[in-house]
Amino acid sequence: MIDFKQYDNAVAKYHTDLNIKTTPISSWNFHHSLVQELRNAFVDANTIAQLGITFKWQEDIWDLKSTNSDEVIIVTDANLSIVFASQNITKMNGYKPEEVIGQRPTMFQGKSTSAVVSRQIGQAIQMRQPFEKTVVNYKKNGDTYICMIKGYPIFNDKGELCHFIAFEIAA
Incomplete structure (x- = not known):
């Protein structure tokens, strides 16, 4: 019969010397939140890609799968009616995507929003030009945030303006 005493002692010493750190169950919620955010970002990117195919956008120059997870994406039609809002809009301002669909982006503005900046954005939209601005917006609960x-602008394959896309992040 083979003597395993030396082997058993080595295994026992190995397991005794291990410094095993357990992961608390509370970390599972963090992991779940991260997975949910990644899933939402993937679904949002696919939805926007489908919009591009449906409306025959000229080009797809946005790498939506690598956008910042805090970056909210809003797509409006040419008349500035919101047709898409990313899932993470709720985290930024308290609105659910379905609450903003059909509304205009001005719904986020209020008394503290600069009329000058709003005019500048409006002029860029009228001229069909890209813009980058910082504005005071309002959350669903009435609190303000810097955005x-x-x-x-997005053009279809005939060169006609069909949508606008905005990438927004709370500053």
């Missing part, structure tokens, strides 16, 4: 917006 950095990068907006771009």
Whole structure:
């Protein structure tokens, strides 16, 4: 019969010397939140890609899968009616995407929003030009937040303006 005493002692010493750190169950929620954010970003990117295909956008120059997870994406039609809002809009201002669909982006503005900046954004939109502005916006609960917006016109394959896309992040 083979003597495993030396082997058993080595295994026992190995397990005794291990410094095993357990992961608390509370970290599972963090992991779940991260996975949910990644899933939402993936679904949002695919939805926007589908919009591009449906409306025959000229080009797809945005790498939406690598955008900052805090960056909210809003797509409006040519008349500035919101047709898409990314899932993370709720984290930024308390609105759910379905609450803003059909509204205009001015719904986020209020008394403290600069009329000058709003006019400048409006002029860029009228001229079908990209813009980058910082504006005071309002959350659903009425609190204000500083929002950095990068907006771009989108043209279809016939060269006609069909949408605008904005990448927004709370500053």
